[in-house]
Amino acid sequence: MIVPRFVLGGRGYTAPSDQLVVAGVGVGGKGESDIAAFAKTGKARIGYLCDVDTRRAAKSVQAFPQAKYYKDWREMLDKEGKNIDAVSVSTPDHNHAVVTLAAMQLGKHVYVQKPLTHDLHEARALTEAAKRYKVVTQMGNQGASNDGVRQLQEWYDAKIIGDVHTVYCWTDRPVWPQGIAWPTAKASTPAELDWDLWLGTAPYREYVDKLVPFNWRGWWDYGTGALGDMGCHLLEAPFRVLNLQYASAVQASVGSVYVDEFKRGYFPESCPPSSHVTLTFPKTNKTNGEVTVHWMDGGIQPERPDELGPNEVFGDGGNGILFVGKKGKMMASTYSADPRLLPTSRTQEVKVKQTLARVPGGANGHYGQWVEACLAGYGNKQVSSPFELAGPLTEALLMANLAIRGYDLQRPNVNGQGMTYPGRGVELLWDNNQMKVTNLDEVNRFVKREYRTGWHLG
Incomplete structure (x- = not known):
């Protein structure tokens, strides 16, 4: 007799099919804490790691031993794009836009560390792309939550x-x-x-x-x-x-x-x-x-x-x-x-009367808010710093x-x-x-x- 894993796992178990598969690009430093926060929600699985520096990536590799590792994000998206739901970008500023737009063009939801881009032209391009590709977007200025x-x-x-x-x-x-x-x-x-x-x-x-x-x-x-x-x-x-x-x-x-x-x-x-x-x-x-x-x-x-x-x-x-x-x-x-x-x-x-809903967890809830919105699909749940706000900012x-x-x-x-x-x-x-x-x-x-x-x- 085959018993579903959620029965064996008890309450609180999230089936793999209900988890957001996240690829991290830049997984040392702030990128390391970002992907850890996504995983902590229990609704995201860190499936892929990408970093040009294996020293910086070491802690993330240790934390997510099942995640496949790449040095070049272009190779990762080419080979694994069909397996990825969302991409977290935490590279230095000058490479934010190229990684982010490539992911969006593949229909991937994106979480991008601040500042959104290095150049004005890039910021406008990503703001417009968010509407065009209809993916869930969030900039990593957690105070927005x-x-x-x-x-x-x-x-x-x-x-x-x-x-x-x-x-x-x-x-x-x-x-x-x-x-x-x-x-x-x-x-x-x-x-x-x-x-x-x-x-x-x-x-x-x-x-x-x-x-x-x-x-x-x-x-x-x-x-x-x-x-x-x-x-x-x-x-x-x-x-x-x-x-x-x-x-x-x-x-x-x-x-x-x-x-x-x-x-x-x-x-x-x-x-x-x-x-x-x-x-x-x-x-x-x-x-x-x-x-x-x-x-x-x-x-x-x-x-x-x-x-x-x-x-x-x-x-x-x-x-x-x-x-x-x-x-x-x-x-x-x-x-x-x-x-x-x-x-x-x-x-x-x-x-004064409270008129605005609070984000559960406040600033720390910025990550879970994005995960939930990605799972719900574009336009179904609000996030605090979508590109329509983060771009002009x-x-x-x-x-x-x-x-x-x-x-x-x-x-x-x-x-x-x-x-x-x-x-x-x-x-x-x-x-x-x-x-x-x-x-x-x-x-x-x-x-x-x-x-x-x-x-x-x-």
Whole structure:
């Protein structure tokens, strides 16, 4: 007599046919914790692992010994595509888009670490692809599933602080080297690392020590700086609460380093050590006019609100979000955690009706939410950070990077003596339909970078 396994297994057993088969691309570091979180739901099976570095992948290989391992994600999708339901992407930023779009074109649901993409063009392409291929999408900014952002939204919808016209977001990142020259010391490529595959879409360079696994974030060829690391966590709340979409203008100022006592360094290949960017967003259905969003990194912070006590922590100390409305202010920490009205005594005094459903598990529930939505099928369950929200959000932080990169653009003087910096002291105007800056054409080359020969999007 044949007895179904669920009878033998008892309650809580999930049949293999009811599990989401997930392939992880980039399974060290954050990718390792991502796939572990999917598996922890009991409704996802990690069937395939892909990483260019066997050292970084070792813990995931040990945790999922039945998963088949590949170094090249293209080979994995070619050979195993029919066996895969969904793909988790946690590579360095410069390879996010090519892996993600390839998976979507095969009809696979996708979970992509923040930032969604490296370039503005890529972000728009993935936003449109999500609608075209009708797959479940989620960006890995887990704060989007936190209770905090929903509390902020309920306060705002209840008009507790009035119409918001200004928002400040700040971070103490970077915590990796930025504003430096490309290393000149030669280093041997580790035997476990396929350097050519790691480079992927980026221009070819010889391997340099300590770039992998973390310090790539500070180089424009691979990373997106502090904005790419923390922007999706901090800007998500203003986007959701105010229904922001695409910025219309952006301006920036950046910090610099000194190479000696009298000379500032000029290192355009590297993200700057600090920056302050101002983004202008058009009026939305939840604001009475334009919204100005200030981004600050490298330890720069906005002026403390008068309503905040002298010994009260601003944000969470190193990071934070501040909404300035016509009737009051509210703030939160990283991942929209610990939302507070100002003065903070109002947080417990003001009561508003809960109108928004919470995600079970909050930020940690971000993973299970995606798994459940994938199993339910496209359009049947909500996720917190689908590409329709994550795409425009990513475009905003990449527009901020556009202004940062424009700040360091050099142009020879008309007399041939010295250089000028045409991106400094100007506001870049953005044509959203054409996806181009209309008043400084030199920065448009950063909207869509040229991939290395042999690599393409789609």
